[in-house]
Amino acid sequence: MSNTIEAIHLLENKLKNLISNYEFLKKENEILLQNTTKLQHQLIKREQLFAEQKKQYDLLKIAKTIEGSGEDTKDTKLKINTLIREIDKCIIQLNE
Template sequence: MSNTLDAIHLLQDKLESLFFNYEFLKKENDILLKSTTVLQQKLVEKEQALEIQKKEYDLLKIAKTIEGSSDNTRDTKLKINTLIKEIDKCIFQLQE
């Protein structure tokens, strides 16, 4: 009978240990999920900021070319032609 009680106590101790570990891991998982969410939001914000910076850079590059820099004149003309083609497409689609 003593062996049975010892086995029950051992089983009870192991179950308590497992339950404690389960609760700890559950809390840790919640913390990690919150951290992941925050980091994902920051990543989205940084990607948006990068996209804005790229657009500003392109505009500045065009402005410098129009200003009289002879280095990027060809690029500016190509960009202007592309923009005109896009505007023409939009006008054509509006007319349909």
């Protein structure tokens, strides 16, 4: 009978340790999920900022080319042609 009681106490102790470890890992998982969400939001903000700055850079490059700096004139002409084609497509759609 003594062995049975010892086995039960040992099982209870192991079960308590297991539950304790489970609760700890559960809390740790919640913290990690919160950090992941926070980092994803930061990444999205940085990507948006990058996209805005790239757009500003492209506009500045076009403005400098139009100004007559002589650099990137081919890129500017291509961009202007693309914009003209887009405008033409819009006009065609409006006329339909």
